[in-house]
Amino acid sequence: MNVIGTVGLPGSGKGEAANVAEAAGVPVVVMGDVIREECRARGLDPAEHHGRIAGVLREEEGDDAIAARTIPRIREAAEEGETDTVLVDGLRSTVELERFREAFGDGFTLVAIHAPFELRAERLGERGRDDSDSDLEALRERDEREIALGLGETLDHADVEIDNTGTLEAFRERVRKVLAVGGDAAAPAAPDADPESDGGRP
Numbered sequence: 252m253n254v255i256g257t258v259g260l261p262g263s264g265k266g267e268a269a270n271v272a273e274a275a276g277v278p279v280v281v282m283g284d285v286i287r288e289e290c291r292a293r294g295l296d297p298a299e300h301h302g303r304i305a306g307v308l309r310e311e312e313g314d315d316a317i318a319a320r321t322i323p324r325i326r327e328a329a330e331e332g333e334t335d336t337v338l339v340d341g342l343r344s345t346v347e348l349e350r351f352r353e354a355f356g357d358g359f360t361l362v363a364i365h366a367p368f369e370l371r372a373e374r375l376g377e378r379g380r381d382d383s384d385s386d387l388e389a390l391r392e393r394d395e396r397e398i399a400l401g402l403g404e405t406l407d408h409a410d411v412e413i414d415n416t417g418t419l420e421a422f423r424e425r426v427r428k429v430l431a432v433g434g435d436a437a438a439p440a441a442p443d444a445d446p447e448s449d450g451g452r453p
Contacts, residue, residue, distance in 0.1 A: 252329045254355045255430065256339040256348070258405050259364035260394055262371030264415040264422060265340055268364060271426040272338040278328035282341040285320045302396075318347035322354050336430060344401035348408060362429055363409030366416055368394070 255272075257265045269279045286305045287297040295304065308316040321339065328337045342348055342361065351359050366374075372390050397403075413425050 252326075252355065252358050253336040254325055254329075254339060254351065254359045255336060256342045256351060256359065256361045257364060258342045258361060258402065258409065259366075259415075260371060260397060260402065261390065262375040263364040263366045264374075264413075265364055267419070267422065268362070268426045269338060269340045271423050272430055275334075275427060275430060276332070277334055277336050277338055277430055278332040279338045279340055280321060280324045280328050282317055282321050282339065282343075282347075285317050285324075314344065314346040315350040317343075318350040322350070325355075338430070342402075342405055343397065345404050345408060346401070348405055360411060360429075361405075361409045362411045362413060363406045364413050364415050365406075366414075370416060 257268050259265045269281070272279050283301070286301055286308065289308060290297040290300050290304050293300075293304065297304075305317065308320075312319065325337050325339060329335065339351070342351070348361060368390075372387055375390060411429055413422070413429070415422050
């Protein structure tokens, strides 16, 4: 089984990478779904309490709580899927990364998706899921929160990097190439990451 995790700041293109995977028949497991389900289990609105419940889970079950709850979902998706690859959307910390590497060994590949602040802000503004998507200060604060959780360090530990600043089709093609490569064999792809790439939702 090959497990490909994605990491990136809001608006970088993680969601578009997930779209590409789904279109290719690769199962996608979204780590945020763990938190949304926990919110509902506690009678809370995920839109309002997502961040707080993520923190509560880490306090109650350890810093790797969300990764630990995601691993069974990954195994289930692999069993039910038609390919031997699963994409995991949304790593946040090196603790989560370590948990996945421990669980899947050389079968796990971390892909970092990069885009500059201005481009990410433009994409989020066009997406417009909520008012904060068009608020530059709110995005800066969100970036700071993500980095404080360890996302910046996690980006530094990626096996493959995609510079997502060009065309949408170039980005999609780059993701398709990564999805076709599993385990530690994916690492050599990093040096020639396509700079001409673009994405949609983060």
